[in-house]
Amino acid sequence: MTKDIVKDKVRGILNNYLQMNNHRKTSERFAILDAVYDMKGHFSLDELGETMESQNFRVSRATLYNTMRLFIELRLVVRHRFIGQTKYEACYNNEDHIHQICTVCGAVTEIESEAITNLIADTKLQRFRKDGFSLYIYGVCSRCQTKISRERNKLKTKKQDNR
Numbered sequence: 001m002t003k004d005i006v007k008d009k010v011r012g013i014l015n016n017y018l019q020m021n022n023h024r025k026t027s028e029r030f031a032i033l034d035a036v037y038d039m040k041g042h043f044s045l046d047e048l049g050e051t052m053e054s055q056n057f058r059v060s061r062a063t064l065y066n067t068m069r070l071f072i073e074l075r076l077v078v079r080h081r082f083i084g085q086t087k088y089e090a091c092y093n094n095e096d097h098i099h100q101i102c103t104v105c106g107a108v109t110e111i112e113s114e115a116i117t118n119l120i121a122d123t124k125l126q127r128f129r130k131d132g133f134s135l136y137i138y139g140v141c142s143r144c145q146t147k148i149s150r151e152r153n154k155l156k157t158k159k160q161d162n163r
């Protein structure tokens with residue numbers, strides 16, 4: 001699915017929801033939705049606000065927050081609670097990846113695994129309708145591994161020097 005098609009689909013979902021619930025169709029909500037689907041990967045509310053501001057679109061933090069809550073409800077956005085930070089992510093047509101979370105620096109990277117995606121699709125759930133999934137693998141990123149082993153080596157040579 002190309003980005004334009006995804007954007008059309010999510011706009012349609014928001015449009016339907018607003019229509020069915022007799023909400024006003026403020027252009028603000030659609031602008032935020034567009035901005036969300038233009039963001040790359042995970043982002044904080046502040047990052048989203050700054051990006052919109054740089055495009056001369058000012059939205060209050062309260063509006064952003066409330067709109068994101070609506071988007072989460074409509075399954076257009078997922079909220080991640082990564083280590084020490086809350087991040088959002090556009091999830092329509094983008095939920096089949098796995099997050100690698102570094103427990104030292106908090107960096108989050110993504111990988112794709114068709115095997116796991118298929119496995120979850122085939123998993124029998126109990127009295128539950130699946131909407132999507134998020135998977136987190138905790139560990140240490142390669143940058144932190146290098147740093148840790150460098151510091152370990154330093155400590156070793158210090159000990160040897162003291163002999």
Ligand SMILES: [Zn+2]
Nearest residue numbers: 089097099110
């Ligand atoms: Zn992600």
Ligand SMILES: [Zn+2]
Nearest residue numbers: 102105141144
């Ligand atoms: Zn790290």
